[in-house]
Amino acid sequence: MRPFSGYVLAAGVLLGALAPARAAAQASPYLPLDDPRLPLLEHLIARGDIADPSPMVRPFRRADAARVLAAADTGAEAGSAALIRALRADFEAAAREQFWRVAGRAGAQAY
Numbered sequence: 001m002r003p004f005s006g007y008v009l010a011a012g013v014l015l016g017a018l019a020p021a022r023a024a025a026q027a028s029p030y031l032p033l034d035d036p037r038l039p040l041l042e043h044l045i046a047r048g049d050i051a052d053p054s055p056m057v058r059p060f061r062r063a064d065a066a067r068v069l070a071a072a073d074t075g076a077e078a079g080s081a082a083l084i085r086a087l088r089a090d091f092e093a094a095a096r097e098q099f100w101r102v103a104g105r106a107g108a109q110a111y
Helices: 002-025 038-047 062-072 078-096
Strands: none
Touching: 038 078, 062 078
């Protein structure tokens, strides 16, 4: 039984080394519906501070959200300018790096 456990360990190490590269290739260009930045973006659209990046289409693509935030950054009012700049910096920082997320879900609707 000893040699079999060595093969299982080697297979586990190999799969663990290949998993991050495969996970980065499967990244979605869309903002998840449970993203904490989404209500802030919707609030700015409802107020008219930024243009709707994709009218009548949800979820937003990250690149479209960054584009409208960059366009609105120059002529923003004092109250919403700080929020627009913070969201813009957050979207640009996320665009520069590859990332992936593992989240656990539980309950009747877990998937």
